[in-house]
Amino acid sequence: MPSSNEILLTIVLCGVVTWLSRVIPFVLLKYVKLSKGVIEFLSFVPIVIMTTLWFSNLFTVNTGHLPTLNLAYAIATLPTFLVAVITKNLLAIVAIGIVSLAVLRAMGMA
Amino acid sequence: MNEILDAKTGLKEALPTVFGYIGIGIAFGVIGHASGFSTLMVVLMSVIIYAGSAQFTTVSMLAAANPIASIVLATFLVNSRMILMSTTIAPFFKKDSTVKNVTIGTLLTDESFALGMNKLNYTKSKLSFSWFNAVNLVAYLTWIFATLIGAGLGNFVSDPKQLGLDFAIVAMFMGLLYLQVISDHSLKLTLQLTVVALTIVLTFISMIILPKNLVIIVVTLVGCGLGVVLKNAFFK
Numbered sequence: 001m002p003s004s005n006e007i008l009l010t011i012v013l014c015g016v017v018t019w020l021s022r023v024i025p026f027v028l029l030k031y032v033k034l035s036k037g038v039i040e041f042l043s044f045v046p047i048v049i050m051t052t053l054w055f056s057n058l059f060t061v062n063t064g065h066l067p068t069l070n071l072a073y074a075i076a077t078l079p080t081f082l083v084a085v086i087t088k089n090l091l092a093i094v095a096i097g098i099v100s101l102a103v104l105r106a107m108g109m110a
Numbered sequence: 111m112n113e114i115l116d117a118k119t120g121l122k123e124a125l126p127t128v129f130g131y132i133g134i135g136i137a138f139g140v141i142g143h144a145s146g147f148s149t150l151m152v153v154l155m156s157v158i159i160y161a162g163s164a165q166f167t168t169v170s171m172l173a174a175a176n177p178i179a180s181i182v183l184a185t186f187l188v189n190s191r192m193i194l195m196s197t198t199i200a201p202f203f204k205k206d207s208t209v210k211n212v213t214i215g216t217l218l219t220d221e222s223f224a225l226g227m228n229k230l231n232y233t234k235s236k237l238s239f240s241w242f243n244a245v246n247l248v249a250y251l252t253w254i255f256a257t258l259i260g261a262g263l264g265n266f267v268s269d270p271k272q273l274g275l276d277f278a279i280v281a282m283f284m285g286l287l288y289l290q291v292i293s294d295h296s297l298k299l300t301l302q303l304t305v306v307a308l309t310i311v312l313t314f315i316s317m318i319i320l321p322k323n324l325v326i327i328v329v330t331l332v333g334c335g336l337g338v339v340l341k342n343a344f345f346k
Binding site for chain 1: 111126127133146160164172181182190199201208216220223224227281285288289290291292309310313314318320329330333334337341
């Protein structure tokens, strides 16, 4: 375990690089106009990033080998998706997701 | 979700994201504590780094006494997707002051980004500082609070997963993706579905061949590039 000072320094530096990633585009884009090509590229960011954040969360990564599927997550996705289609309500989707997984675990899955 | 862009609506519409933050925040607090960090340090990570699941990377690398430079680099790589999200969101705040832009950027998260993208479908493609800032603040405060609870709980709970809260984030991104695909009419539905399918394949392959920290950023860059190519080749 590193010393408190080393930990603190690491936290601050990690915070700075993360903050810069978030803030620099906001500052730059006040002065720079994006080209049409870049805007077209960025129009795909929402669905691509949401797909990746969802799908990669269903697995555990083992680089060099097949990722391990989290079976309980995969099964819980089904009722959750059904609720999404029926209600189109994010709160209901999240609530049913949590309940589905809790029920699966209570039944001894996962 | 509706067309109103005031702070109160922001607070209300941020509610579904809260469960995700609580689930992961508590898990982070518990794991940080279990890895041997003091409550203060664990909470400071959430206050200063504020990077959601990327903080797990930071904690495990710190606990394993990796060199500071490689920890910082790994954190940057995991969070470099923020550059793309900020670049996508920033044009909607072009008319606002630099201070407001920096404020929105500072507290931007995957969740508030996704929520904002969904909101655009209801507001004729407009966002407001008060709505977005309210969403961001709910996220930030919940995250810190959940971390604190988790670090405190660390002594009592060994498995925060029992409640099913860890699935909140997975359910939320799936839900936001679904809502985005059915309500965003700026891209054709068939094109969106094709890109989603390709992204799933790309993510799966990347999980095999790439280090974990690189999966999201590489898939996002390649996936968006493929989207542009497909759009121009088949969906004009």
